[in-house]
Amino acid sequence: MLSHALRRASPKGKTLVFVTSAAIDATTIAIPSSAAEGDLAVLLDVAKSATQPTIVTPSGWTSISSRSTSLQFYAFNLSYKVLSASDPGATITGMSGTTYALKQMLIFRASPAGITATVENVGNQGTSGNPSEQTISAQTPYPYLVIGASAGTSKQSVWASTWYDADFLLSSTHLAYKLVNDNGASVSVDCDDSGVYTYLTSCSVKVA
Numbered sequence: 001m002l003s004h005a006l007r008r009a010s011p012k013g014k015t016l017v018f019v020t021s022a023a024i025d026a027t028t029i030a031i032p033s034s035a036a037e038g039d040l041a042v043l044l045d046v047a048k049s050a051t052q053p054t055i056v057t058p059s060g061w062t063s064i065s066s067r068s069t070s071l072q073f074y075a076f077n078l079s080y081k082v083l084s085a086s087d088p089g090a091t092i093t094g095m096s097g098t099t100y101a102l103k104q105m106l107i108f109r110a111s112p113a114g115i116t117a118t119v120e121n122v123g124n125q126g127t128s129g130n131p132s133e134q135t136i137s138a139q140t141p142y143p144y145l146v147i148g149a150s151a152g153t154s155k156q157s158v159w160a161s162t163w164y165d166a167d168f169l170l171s172s173t174h175l176a177y178k179l180v181n182d183n184g185a186s187v188s189v190d191c192d193d194s195g196v197y198t199y200l201t202s203c204s205v206k207v208a
Helices: 004-008
Strands: 015-025 028-030 040-048 062-069 074-082 091-093 100-111 117-127 134-136 144-152 166-170 173-180 187-189 198-207
Touching: 015 028, 015 166, 015 173, 040 144, 040 173, 040 198, 062 117, 062 198, 074 117, 074 144, 074 198, 100 144, 100 166, 100 173, 117 134, 134 198, 144 187
Parallel strands: none
Antiparallel strands: 015 100, 028 091, 040 074, 040 100, 062 074, 117 198, 134 187, 144 173, 144 198, 166 173
């Protein structure tokens, strides 16, 4: 039997891990079946069309940042959801585009299981020049997640430095993450000029 002192001890904090990713050029995307209830899903949706695409956040998801431009008719949306039991394997609807509708999804899991997500330090810029560096300072308590996404309307965007743990590329779009389970440090998210228009967004997601 545990002593009263041990039972009063504070439990260990959560640890975040990356689970899987999905990517597609389509109006809809399937949440990976390997995801589970309580996981955190992050979705980057980038659409290009013959006319201005409508920004769409999938039902039940929360937009972190979005932007549209008439330069080559682009729209961008970064969103997230803490998954319910019915989500793994389900298909969700995002933006559509006559040229493309690029979607990337990342799945993260906490141990012990279950996530309450709080989004902070949101950076959101679209420019015909070089986006400004977006800095996310070291945070407490742990764990937290840094997300960065970039895209170019006329050519592939390129990260200015290797700030991330992993980077996922789909056509002209990048979606990258950094897990901070302890010993956090300031992170600078930056990309190069990608031609006619460049989009850069970043944020931190605290997990409890």
